[in-house]
Every structure is written in structure tokens, then in C-alpha cells.
Amino acid sequence: MTDQESCGAALGRFIADFPADGFSPSLWHEGRRSLxxxxxxxxxVAQDPAVQxxxxxxxxxxxPERATVIGRAERLDAMGASFVNCIAANLLDFDDTxxxxxxxxxxxxxxxxxxxxxxxxxxxxxxxxxxxxxxxxECRIGVSVSPGHYARGWHITSTCGVFGAxxxxxxxxxxxxxxxxxxxxxxxxxxxxxxxxxPSAAKNVGxxxxxxxxxxxxxxxxxxxxxxPAAIEGKLGWARAMGDAPDIARITGGLGEQWEIARNxxxxxxxxxxxxxxxxxxLDLRDGLGEVKEILVEGDQLLLDRGDRxxxxxxxxxxxxxxxxxxALLRGRAGVEDFSLAALQDPQLAALRGKVRARLDASLARxxxxxxxxxxxxxxxxxEVRDPxxxxxxxxxxxxxxxxxxxNGGTPAQARAAWGLDRCASVAAVMQAFAxxx
Amino acid sequence: MTDQESCGAALGRFIADFPADGFSPSLWHEGRRSLxxxxxxxxxVAQDPAVQxxxxxxxxxxxPERATVIGRAERLDAMGASFVNCIAANLLDFDDTxxxxxxxxxxxxxxxxxxxxxxxxxxxxxxxxxxxxxxxxECRIGVSVSPGHYARGWHITSTCGVFGAxxxxxxxxxxxxxxxxxxxxxxxxxxxxxxxxxPSAAKNVGxxxxxxxxxxxxxxxxxxxxxxPAAIEGKLGWARAMGDAPDIARITGGLGEQWEIARNxxxxxxxxxxxxxxxxxxLDLRDGLGEVKEILVEGDQLLLDRGDRxxxxxxxxxxxxxxxxxxALLRGRAGVEDFSLAALQDPQLAALRGKVRARLDASLARxxxxxxxxxxxxxxxxxEVRDPxxxxxxxxxxxxxxxxxxxNGGTPAQARAAWGLDRCASVAAVMQAFAxxx
Numbered sequence: 001m002t003d004q005e006s007c008g009a010a011l012g013r014f015i016a017d018f019p020a021d022g023f024s025p026s027l028w029h030e031g032r033r034s035l036x037x038x039x040x041x042x043x044x045v046a047q048d049p050a051v052q053x054x055x056x057x058x059x060x061x062x063x064p065e066r067a068t069v070i071g072r073a074e075r076l077d078a079m080g081a082s083f084v085n086c087i088a089a090n091l092l093d094f095d096d097t098x099x100x101x102x103x104x105x106x107x108x109x110x111x112x113x114x115x116x117x118x119x120x121x122x123x124x125x126x127x128x129x130x131x132x133x134x135x136x137x138e139c140r141i142g143v144s145v146s147p148g149h150y151a152r153g154w155h156i157t158s159t160c161g162v163f164g165a166x167x168x169x170x171x172x173x174x175x176x177x178x179x180x181x182x183x184x185x186x187x188x189x190x191x192x193x194x195x196x197x198x199p200s201a202a203k204n205v206g207x208x209x210x211x212x213x214x215x216x217x218x219x220x221x222x223x224x225x226x227x228x229p230a231a232i233e234g235k236l237g238w239a240r241a242m243g244d245a246p247d248i249a250r251i252t253g254g255l256g257e258q259w260e261i262a263r264n265x266x267x268x269x270x271x272x273x274x275x276x277x278x279x280x281x282x283l284d285l286r287d288g289l290g291e292v293k294e295i296l297v298e299g300d301q302l303l304l305d306r307g308d309r310x311x312x313x314x315x316x317x318x319x320x321x322x323x324x325x326x327x328a329l330l331r332g333r334a335g336v337e338d339f340s341l342a343a344l345q346d347p348q349l350a351a352l353r354g355k356v357r358a359r360l361d362a363s364l365a366r367x368x369x370x371x372x373x374x375x376x377x378x379x380x381x382x383x384e385v386r387d388p389x390x391x392x393x394x395x396x397x398x399x400x401x402x403x404x405x406x407x408n409g410g411t412p413a414q415a416r417a418a419w420g421l422d423r424c425a426s427v428a429a430v431m432q433a434f435a436x437x438x
Numbered sequence: 439m440t441d442q443e444s445c446g447a448a449l450g451r452f453i454a455d456f457p458a459d460g461f462s463p464s465l466w467h468e469g470r471r472s473l474x475x476x477x478x479x480x481x482x483v484a485q486d487p488a489v490q491x492x493x494x495x496x497x498x499x500x501x502p503e504r505a506t507v508i509g510r511a512e513r514l515d516a517m518g519a520s521f522v523n524c525i526a527a528n529l530l531d532f533d534d535t536x537x538x539x540x541x542x543x544x545x546x547x548x549x550x551x552x553x554x555x556x557x558x559x560x561x562x563x564x565x566x567x568x569x570x571x572x573x574x575x576e577c578r579i580g581v582s583v584s585p586g587h588y589a590r591g592w593h594i595t596s597t598c599g600v601f602g603a604x605x606x607x608x609x610x611x612x613x614x615x616x617x618x619x620x621x622x623x624x625x626x627x628x629x630x631x632x633x634x635x636x637p638s639a640a641k642n643v644g645x646x647x648x649x650x651x652x653x654x655x656x657x658x659x660x661x662x663x664x665x666x667p668a669a670i671e672g673k674l675g676w677a678r679a680m681g682d683a684p685d686i687a688r689i690t691g692g693l694g695e696q697w698e699i700a701r702n703x704x705x706x707x708x709x710x711x712x713x714x715x716x717x718x719x720x721l722d723l724r725d726g727l728g729e730v731k732e733i734l735v736e737g738d739q740l741l742l743d744r745g746d747r748x749x750x751x752x753x754x755x756x757x758x759x760x761x762x763x764x765x766a767l768l769r770g771r772a773g774v775e776d777f778s779l780a781a782l783q784d785p786q787l788a789a790l791r792g793k794v795r796a797r798l799d800a801s802l803a804r805x806x807x808x809x810x811x812x813x814x815x816x817x818x819x820x821x822e823v824r825d826p827x828x829x830x831x832x833x834x835x836x837x838x839x840x841x842x843x844x845x846n847g848g849t850p851a852q853a854r855a856a857w858g859l860d861r862c863a864s865v866a867a868v869m870q871a872f873a874x875x876x
Contacts, residue, residue, distance in 0.1 A: 063501065080499075153676075202620075231638075237632055
């Protein structure tokens with residue numbers, strides 16, 4: 001960012017001009033991992049009522065040129081496919097996480113790129129480039145307003161997702177730097193989504209719009225619409241309206257050199273990220289587990305605030321200390337089916353949940369947990385986890401990601417298709433592998 | 439609103455249950471005036487490049503069942519028609535104004551209602567009912583966060599327009615109270631639009647989305663999606679995220695008894711609302727105007743902040759003290775063509791603009807202005823206007839509204855069609871009158 005340059009202009013230059021051969025092999029591979037994880041997540045919920053409803057509502061409003069809806073036989077135009085695939089990818093919050101912002105980066109960015117590429121014939125490599133550029137812009141804008149933005153009530157995956165989708169689509173469409181900056185400016189007037197709505201399906205609509213509206217922003221910029229030069233950082237612009245003390249310099253500092261999206265992480269369990277250490281500690285304690293009198297879970301205030309709760313539905317289960325601990329101890333796993341209504345009603349699990357007690361230990365780091373299992377004779381076994389599986393310090397391996405993909409219902413052939421996307425001239429052929437037969 | 443009832447639930451009851459025969463004749467007539475003014479504004483810019491571009495971008499993403507785009511031969515599905523008609527209605531900010539909030543109430547609300555009615559066969563009376571309900575919800579939500587919301591950078595016509603559109607569509611679709619409340623909750627996660635972007639076409643995208651997303655919210659509520667009960671007023675909900683000290687009680691106080699939309703006003707001039715007193719004062723001074731040495735315009739700080747500016751384009755002209763004063767004095771009028779690029783470049787106008795001086799008089803009320811014309815011999819003529827034409831105290835008459843409609847390019851037959859909407863069983867037939875021949 002030069003002295004005279006606005007933040008939008010610097011991002012526009014990055015989007016349009018970052019060289020196609022400028023991505024390091026490890027960054028490129030992280031993009032492939034993000035997309036594999038994305039496809040698996042969307043496949044896993046393709047039959048979920050929330051996805052069915054979204055498809056049913058959008059179908060009448062779909063133009064003739066249609067793209068793949070992941071895991072479905074129905075097809076929608078690029079707007080509709082972006083909307084529904086984004087909802088699916090993020091439905092269970094089982095997708096990827098940029099930990100500093102808690103943005104799930106891929107859900108809003110990948111769908112419009114895949115739809116555009118499928119319809120207009122862009123290559124898989126062009127999609128992966130555009131994905132890395134878009135997700136980077138998304139995370140950097142998120143960093144600039146964190147943590148105040150989320151704390152104020154903004155669902156950051158939606159509010160920043162629209163920027164990522166706009167940036168990625170601008171790159172894929174080959175917009176010039178000024179048009180790319182404009183796409184971000186138009187995205188700024190479409191950024192929305194509330195934390196209050198997270199326990200409801202209204203969250204899905206905000207997510208779907210982030211993907212759809214990012215594509216719309218790029219198309220309007222391509223067609224000649226303008227935007228304010230300081231739409232993001234201006235006095236009456238996005239960052240100040242939606243945040244309390246934005247740090248704009250973080251959007252552009254080291255742009256193209258340090259990559260936020262290189263820090264992307266993937267969840268081994270479909271539970272809130274702060275519960276992963278609880279699950280890992282319980283899995284560690286499972287070997288040789290005898291009769292249990294009490295399970296003591298200790299963590300910081302955030303863990304207690306989010307996780308010490310009454311269980312009413314699956315969403316509660318995914319953010320319940322008691323359920324996460326009980327399911328890991330009893331079943332030795334914590335997959336999608338272990339947070340279903342059926343699992344909630346499993347009497348053995350209910351009995352074990354009743355033995356879990358949560359307690360504050362403010363000395364524990366955020367995201368860490370200590371679990372103590374007390375036997376009837378008073379014997380205690382303790383496990384403490386600071387870096388859970390899937391965290392930046394202990395990333396999921398490619399093999400683990402592939403196992404998660406298959407557990408989500410993906411086939412080995414689909415995994416190969418996802419891994420091969422960046423070497424594929426025809427994205428349409430790859431997407432074919434993710435469509436259900438009519 | 440009963441003690442246990444959330445704000446959303448109270449609004450849901452109002453939307454679903456307010457009796458069809460409960461509107462007073464004067465309120466009903468205000469609704470008719472709002473729609474007449476809406477149609478005229480959209481007709482006036484049907485050939486504008488911004489509308490052409492919006493049509494071109496949206497056309498490929500339009501389902502088969504299509505509704506009228508005002509003043510055009512092309513048709514779009516209900517989402518697309520809502521989007522484009524909303525952009526047109528608000529393009530020049532020449533539409534209606536709820537003065538306390540500065541919301542332009544009709545632009546986002548009427549388009550989805552007209553499109554739905556045209557496609558599904560609702561009556562004109564049902565549309566007018568739904569419009570009054572929707573616009574009322576829109577203005578009340580706006581009142582609750584004013585003036586801090588706009589001051590923070592939110593383009594309130596977009597951010598509240600989505601609620602109005604959702605409420606109106608919920609009424610028209612016959613949703614029950616719970617579904618209607620849900621529609622508002624889903625709308626809350628789609629509320630967006632920035633003041634920073636107002637001088638650019640990005641503003642149009644925010645506006646179009648308000649209309650489109652309100653319809654989407656109602657359709658998702660109809661299809662069974664949920665929303666947080668306190669999406670609007672909750673701790674992490676809309677009002678707190680987007681405002682600094684929301685007064686939630688104003689959303690529901692006197693609901694169904696006092697009507698904000700009854701206070702709707704219409705602009706005689708396509709200039710910023712605070713410049714109307716300047717124009718009226720200059721028109722008053724025009725009779726017997728001789729040679730002019732100086733024109734002194736006095737007003738409050740808002741007038742000076744907004745209007746003392748460099749002129750670069752038509753948008754600047756519409757919020758320029760100098761141009762508004764000069765055009766009214768020289769031409770004796772202030773119509774759309776008097777704010778065109780050609781008018782900006784008119785040497786006689788430029789010369790007169792050079793004689794205008796703006797000065798603060800903090801004793802003047804907001805929206806008032808005093809203009810003093812000084813002759814070369816020092817003789818001074820003064821006009822002061824407190825309530826400009828079109829303000830609540832001096833509303834435009836039906837005849838004046840009809841004259842504005844015709845000046846916008848509407849025909850007398852189209853005016854009759856607009857006035858007759860509420861007595862029409864087939865909205866499709868009325869919309870036919872507003873479509874251009876292919």
C-alpha cells in the first residue's frame with residue numbers, strides 16, 4: 001500500500017496483479033486442503049432439511065444456465081448454486097476455521113468460484129488461485145475489526161465472507177485493479193449477518209447471501225458500477241459502522257508476503273472449536289476406563305460461558321461441555337452422528353452427562369482443557385490438552401482430512417476429484433463428481 | 439406488545455392480524471399517494487444507464503415466471519424485478535421521505551409486493567394494505583435507532599428497507615404471526631448499506647438487495663426457516679450491532695394506532711431535502727428580480743455541512759447550496775433537467791453560482807433557510823422559508839403530485855392506473871400500463 005493509496009486500491013491491486021506463480025507450494029497445498037474439506041462438509045448435509053428448503057425456495061428464481069448443487073441432482077444458476085452450496089458448507093460449523101477471527105473462510109468463497117468456473121470454463125488452477133486470493137482478503141478484513149466486530153453482534157463469517165467472495169470472483173473474472181477495488185466497495189454495502197441469529201436457520205440466509213452477493217459485487221463492478229474509494233475504511237464506511245476500533249493497517253500490512261489463509265485449520269469434530277480440547281482429553285482418558293463417579297472439566301471463562309448449558313437440540317449438543325465429554329468417553333469418538341437427536345436421547349450418554357461438572361480454571365489458556373475422571377474409590381486420572389487436534393500447532397494431516405471427508409459421506413473417487421481440482425482443465429468435469437444422479 | 443412478548447412477536451401480530459378494514463381513509467389515501475410518487479420516480483429513470491446496467495447484470499439470473507420492470511419492455515422474475523424497480527425508484531433520491539428518519543419508505547417495499555401480486559394474482563387492495571403495514575414496520579424500526587444509526591454510517595433506507603419489504607411480503611403472503619415475526623428475524627441478518635457509498639452506484643446494489651432480500655426473508659419464513667426470537671432487540675441482535683442507543687419501545691408503542699407512514703412526504707425538487715427551503719426562498723425572490731451582486735444563503739450547520747461544496751457531477755449539484763439557489767433564481771424551477779450535467783455547465787448558471795455565499799445562522803431551524811439577494815446598489819430583498827413545499831406542514835397536493843408524475847415522464851393514463859391500483863382486482867393489468875412495449 002503506497003502512501004496515497006486507499007486500502008481498497010491496495011487490495012484491488014493484490015487481487016488483479018498477484019502473480020499466478022507467486023503462491024508457495026505449501027500455501028497452494030493449504031488451498032487444496034481447504035477445498036477438500038469444503039466438499040466433504042457440503043456432501044455431508046446434502047439431504048439435510050435446511051438444504052432441501054433452501055433449494056426449494058431458490059429453484060423458481062433460477063436462470064437457465066445452471067451449475068452443480070453439491071450432493072444433489074437439482075441444478076441452479078450461479079447465484080442460486082452459490083447460495084445453497086455456501087449454506088451447506090457451513091451448516092454444522094464443521095468447516096474450516098481461521099482461529100484469530102473465527103471466520104470459516106471457505107464456505108462463502110468457494111461456491112461462486114466453482115459455479116462461475118463450471119459455467120464459463122475456467123480451469124481448476126484458476127479457481128484455486130482465486131480462492132487463495134479471496135480467502136486472504138476475507139481473513140485480513142476480518143482481522144482488522146477483530147475481536148470487537150464479533151463481540152458487537154456480527155457473524156463475521158457472513159460479514160467478511162462477502163468480501164472474500166467478491167475478491168475471488170474479481171480475480172477469476174480477470175477484473176483490473178480498479179474494478180477489483182470496486183467489487184470490494186460494492187461488497188461493503190452488502191455485508192450482513194448477526195450472532196443473535198446463529199442458533200437459527202436465519203443464519204443460513206445470511207451465509208448464502210455472502211456467497212451470492214460477493215458474486216453480484218464482482219459482476220456489477222465488471223459491468224461498470226462504481227463504489228466509494230474508501231468504502232471500507234472511510235469515515236462513514238464499513239469498518240467504522242461495523243466495528244469500534246478498526247485497525248485498517250492490518251488489512252494491507254505484508255499483503256502477498258504473509259498469508260492469513262496459510263493459518264487455516266480444520267475441525268476433526270463437529271463441535272464448537274473451544275470444546276475440541278475437552279474431547280481430546282476425554283479420548284486420552286478412555287483407555288482402561290473403569291466405572292466413573294464424576295468427570296471434572298476445567299477450562300477458561302469462554303469455555304464455561306459457551307458450554308455450560310441446558311440441552312434442547314443438536315445445536316446445543318455441539319456446544320455442550322457435558323455432551324462433548326460424555327460422548328468422547330463413552331463412544332471413543334465425536335462424529336456428526338454423535339451430536340444427533342438420537343445421541344442426545346441415548347440413556348447411557350444422558351447418565352454419563354449427569355456426572356460431568358464444569359469448573360473455571362482461569363490459569364488455563366484459551367482453547368485448553370483439563371479433564372479429571374474420578375472412580376468410585378476416589379482414584380483420579382487427569383488429562384490436560386493445550387493444543388487440540390486440528391489446531392494450528394497440531395494440524396490435521398492430509399490422511400486425517402481424507403478420513404473426515406469419507407466420514408462425511410464422500411467416496412474415495414470424490415476425494416480424488418477434490419484433490420485433483422487444481423490440475424483439471426474442466427471444472428465442470430470435477431463438479432460432475434459431486435452431483436447426485438437424477 | 440404484552441409484557442412477555444418480544445418486539446418481533448408484537449410486530450408479527452401486527453403484520454398478520456391488523457384488520458383489513460382498520461386503515462383510516464386518510465392513511466389509505468397516503469398509501470395511494472406514496473405509490474403514485476413511486477411509479478413516477480421509477481418511470482423517470484427507466485432509461486438511465488444505472489437501470490440499464492442493473493437489468494443487464496440480473497437478466498441471466500432470472501427464473502421463468504416474470505414480472506414487470508417499470509418503464510421497460512424486459513421482464514424479470516420477482517427477485518430481479520424487485521431489485522431493479524427498487525434501484526430505479528430511489529436512484530435520484532427524488533422519492534418520498536419519512537423526515538424523522540430520512541428513510542425513503544416506498545422504494546424497497548412496493549417492488550416485491552407488486553411483483554408478487556402480478557405473479558400470484560393478489561388484488562391491488564391487498565398490495566396497498568401490505569404496503570402500509572410494511573412501510574410502517576420499516577419506519578418504526580428506523581425511528582428506534584435514529585439518529586445514531588445513520589450517523590454511524592448506515593444508509594437507513596437500505597438497512598430498514600429490508601424489514602419493510604419482509605413485513606409487506608409476509609402480509610401479502612398471508613403468513614401467520616409467528617412466521618411474520620420470523621420473516622423480520624431473517625431480514626435482520628440481511629440488513630446492509632453504507633452512507634460512505636451514497637455518492638456511487640454501490641448504493642444502488644444495497645437498495646436493490648433491500649427489496650430482494652425482504653421478499654427472500656418472507657419466502658424462507660413461509661418455507662419453515664426460523665430466526666432468533668430477539669433478532670432485532672437481542673443482546674447480539676440488529677439494533678445493538680447497528681446502533682448505539684436503540685430505543686426499542688418506539689418500535690411497538692402505539693402500533694396500529696399512530697402511524698409513522700401517515701407522515702410520509704414527497705419532494706417537489708430532486709435535491710437533498712435540506713435544500714428545499716433554499717429553493718423555495720429563491721423562487722419567492724424571483725418576481726421582479728433585477729441585476730444581482732450577491733446571494734447570501736443562511737441556514738443551520740447541517741445545511742452548511744452538506745451543501746457548501748465543490749461541484750463535480752450531478753450528485754453534487756443535487757446537494758449544492760450554490761447550484762440550488764442559482765437554478766431557482768435563474769430558471770424559476772428546479773426539476774430533474776436542472777441538475778443535469780448540461781445544467782452544471784450552463785455558463786449563466788455558473789456565473790450566478792459564483793455570487794452565492796453560504797453563512798451559518800444557528801438560530802434557524804433545521805430545514806429552514808433565509809436568502810438575501812443584494813443588488814449592485816446595495817438594495818436587499820430577503821425571503822425566509824421555514825416549511826418548504828412538500829414538508830409535513832405544507833404537503834404537496836394530489837394535483838401537485840400528479841404534475842410531478844407527468845414531469846417524470848408518466849402519462850395521464852399511467853397516473854389513472856396508479857391512482858386506481860387499490861380498486862383493481864388484477865395487479866397484472868395495472869402493471870401492464872407501466873411496461874414499455876417490446
